[in-house]
Amino acid sequence: MSVNLHTQRADPAPPPSRTGRRHTRPPNSFWSRLDLKAMPYFLISPYFLLFAIFGLFPLVFTLWVSMQDYGLAGGEASFTGLDNYTKLLADTDFWNAVVNTVGIFVLATVPQLVLALLLANALNKRLRGRLFIRLGVLLPLVTSVVAVAIVFTQLYGRDFGLFNWLLDALGVDKHIDWQSAKWSSWTAIATMVDWRWTGYNAIIYLAGMQTIPRELYEAASIDGATPRRQFWSITLPMIRPTIMFTVFVSTIGGLTLFAEPVMFASNRMDGGTTGQFQTIAMYIVEQGFRNFDYGYAAAAAWLLFVLILLGVAINYTFVRRIGGAK
Amino acid sequence: MTALTQAGPAHAVRGRDRRDPFRATPLTKVALGFTLILSIFPIYWMIIIASRTNSDAVDVPPPLLPGGNLGENIQRVLATEDAHFLTGLLNSLIVTSTVTVSVVIISTFAGFAFARLHFRGRNLLLGSILLTMMVPLQQMGIVPLYQLMVNLGWVGSLKAVILPYLLNGFGVFMMTQYTQQAVPEELVEAARVDGASTLRIWWNVILPAVRPGMAVLALQTFMLNWNEFMWPLIVLTPENPTVQVSISFLTAAHTTDYVLIFTGTALSVLPLIVVFVAFGRQIVGGLMEGAVKA
Secondary structure (H helix, E strand, C coil): CCCCCCCCCCCCCCCCCCCCCCCCCCCCHHHHHHHHHHHHHHHHHHHHHHHHHHHHHHHHHHHHHCCEECCCHHHCCEECCCHHHHHHHCCHHHHHHHHHHHHHHHHHHHHHHHHHHHHHHHHCCCCCCHHHHHHHHHHHHHCCHHHHHHHHHHHCCCCCCHHHHHHHHCCCCCCCCCCCCHHHHHHHHHHHHHHHHHHHHHHHHHHHHCCCCHHHHHHHHHCCCCHHHHHHHHHHHHCHHHHHHHHHHHHHHHHCCCHHHHHHCCCCCCCCCCCCCCCHHHHHHHHHHHCCCHHHHHHHHHHHHHHHHHHHHHHHHHHHCCCCCC | CHHHHHCCCHHHCCCCCCCCCCCCCHHHHHHHHHHHHHHHHHHHHHHHHHCCCHHHHCCCCCCCCCCCCHHHHHHHHHHCHHHCHHHHHHHHHHHHHHHHHHHHHHHHHHHHHHHHCCCCCHHHHHHHHHHHHCCCHHHHCHHHHHHHHHHHCCCCCCHHHHHHHCCCHHHHHHHHHHHHHHCCHHHHHHHHHCCCCHHHHHHHHHHHHHHHHHHHHHHHHHHHHHCCCHHHHHHCCCCCCCHHHHHHHHHHHCCCCHHHHHHHHHHHHHHHHHHHHHHHHHHHHHHHHHHHHC
């Protein structure tokens, strides 16, 4: 994420010289100076105005809400300090949601990014019908999350699902109830995420790969490096910034996972009979908008944010090592 | 990241050497073919079920070709009153178009200011946008945002799912970059010297040059917003839903009626597929261009 802030002059522009040129409008210096000074702020004001109301205010106010107890009759709130946080940290349901979220995240993200790398490497070869293939791998991204979840939930159906039918045809005669256990529900949800996002990440990697100078590969070939060696020693280190970007996006997306598990539970927030696939985002909605404990939900939202920061930090140190970083 | 951009467009030249490292092996081609089938199958499966009957859907072996019941199934979805499907579809069109048009306009204005105007605090303000892009605002602020909607009396109204989506840091970021690359600084200076006002420069110099960037942003915003689920599910009522909320209620109320659910789902995806088929090239191009600079 680097807008190159320093490529242009950061100092104010020299006053535009109007001397000696034709004046297409009267030289009304007050208005033109106002235009120069104030117009930029006017142009960016819609964004910042909206951000203040619908972005910054909720974000900051969450902290205040998270220190309130809304559990009283009549809907009044009372200040309770950090009570919600201590309660949450001792709440096994919350920790269950944390474990589920992290579990599904790891189960989904690792194969997804590895597959995306391999796919991008394949897409980077000389191929006929390149645009068609790229569109094909991006098609899942265009399909809405809810739709993906609905289709996959049916495919994972216990009695009439295609996956169980396939397993049956392969001789594994087990009618798996995918929703019932942790491992199976996590796997099912992880495949939904992966189906939708692998192609997108591959296209992003491909864009990174195409900026690598071709001569590097040619030189390596002449020196006798195998394609696999080239992939590890040239491709991976060169696209590390791109990998970093996808890891960040996947971390934020994965830890806030919501639509897939909700639809997998038939539009409920409990995440299965024993909450075996309830994610933190579902837990927040359940606490805040089913049990109407706003304070508790807000505290959970802040803990989710801490978890995201933690996840980003861990992944950052991890990705820096990819491809032999110093 | 600058190293990447400086690396230059070496990829543009595809050599004729048959033994070059960019040759696709048969294994690569087979793997790609398999990937394509996996990518397309779930959508194809959706169409199969949406065009058949419920008894077909549970057949063993499963049906692999579409049937002839699509029209009838669509009528059944529209007649299912508790889903308010038509309302949902219409609402989604209204919300998504409003959000798309507004985001593109807001971002183009701001992008122009950040890329080509000089004002105090520019870098700081742009930096603050980049920083907030990393925060999942929707999830983090969901409780106060809801309370705000209660106080404004907007719960159940489309305003509640339009206004919070108008702030789009990604859009501003993207249009800033696009303007930097599409409009030379000298062009803006020359227009100034000729006495053009800022708004006039925007209209006559910037707008014609950044139109392709606006198109890509519009496409991405449309697709992203059409998909939005968590916030509409919380703040809208079952009687006045967006299409995603509508099919989620359809699923909850008719758990075993696969044909009904799949037909609704297919209809909800249709606008996205239409946009994708019509503008696929621009979408892929926009994603890849954005990726290199990200």
